[in-house]
Amino acid sequence: MIQMEKLYLTRGERHILRGVDLSIKQGEQWVILGRNGSGKTTLLEMMTGYMFPSSGTIDILGHRFGECDVREVRKDIGYISQSLVEKLTLRDPVWEVVATGEYAFLRFYQEIDETVRLKALQLLDEVGLGHMAEQPLGTLSQGERKKMLLARALMSDPKLLIMDEPCAGLDLYEREKLLTDLGKLKERSITIVYVTHHLEEIIPLFTHVAIVQDGVIAAAGPKQQVLTNEILSRAYNYPVEVEWAHGRPWIRVAAAGGEQG
Template structure:
């Protein structure tokens, strides 16, 4: 499998403070990574590299075969799908229109821009596949948070990306809406099998069942990285969050709870 994302010994400094320390990561097509860690671990900074939004202070970043610093960033960003539940839309666009803004890479529809019939058809197909059939004409302010989440996934996929970034997509969702969104994300393994994805969260319960790999960060450093089953463990999660956390895995889903310290070691 070919790599769609490569970080090599990346460090990042802001106002003299080192935020990331020699982080390396390789994501191949079809892999689904979870980026985990406590608040302030550096997850958002890493995601900024993945989305071609941030340049490293030292080290190298290659996204979809292009090295940051040697490529036109706006064109590269349009080939990356990005799901952010804090999407700053203020206009009462319809679901279809929101999805179509994924083609233009804008929050609102550009003036005088008109989608081609094939683009409208692709948007409607995604709307149906992702469980929003019959809602294409409904307007953004009337949608539930769960419906908005699925619309944003469709928006990210309409440009046919090879890399999909999901920035804490379950933010603000109740349990039912979260589970519906995770089912939608799991469905992408069948509908878009070649797309690689990176999902950022600090809650193990928010990991889709189709997660294949994980990167655990703490204090801007990699605690562990690799296949999800050997990375998201009691010992590694406890180390990353600096607290004894007992990790459980059942039916493809993870859960976590506080564990007791035993003889000064993690259970």
């Protein structure tokens, strides 16, 4: 599904990626963790073809970026990020914003097909926003906007769903509701790559974890092997302890205040 090899990215003096190798196979669902500025969003932007590496290769869904039409590949990729919300038109009705996902447009300037409208309404129903379909996007709460983005991303039946901190800014209730919706994606044949700062968002749906540290992959593999006290304490440069409950990892700091040794 995703094969990244020897990725380097340099901007001026900054070495943002320093030799990233990452392989994501069909049937795996990945979470990417890492400290602020480690390079997570940069990796997602490369998976979606919005950014190109200084060197290295990226193969997505059987296409090598640089040797294919990125816009065509993007039709099979759903991308959810805060920067996307900022590009959408706040006065448009919610169902219309969702419908634009069908064509990877940001806005419609023509009549919308009835089948597309019905699909948008059905997806809004599935994420519990059916009753808000006619409201302008700008009237939705942050949690509702995230769910709207999920419905929009699913419009094109993507093979790959890439999410950059979708639960950021949500209260506990809204976060759990969104995670429940994500859990249901298991029924679809879809590969997910999910960036977060919060371990407790790693619901049973996810199978693998990669940790990015200073522009390299510090650890990657099945979640139980990666989410250990030792690996996480090293990645965050802080002593932490992981505990598993209800199929999810929960983290707590092992010492209060101050940096690790």
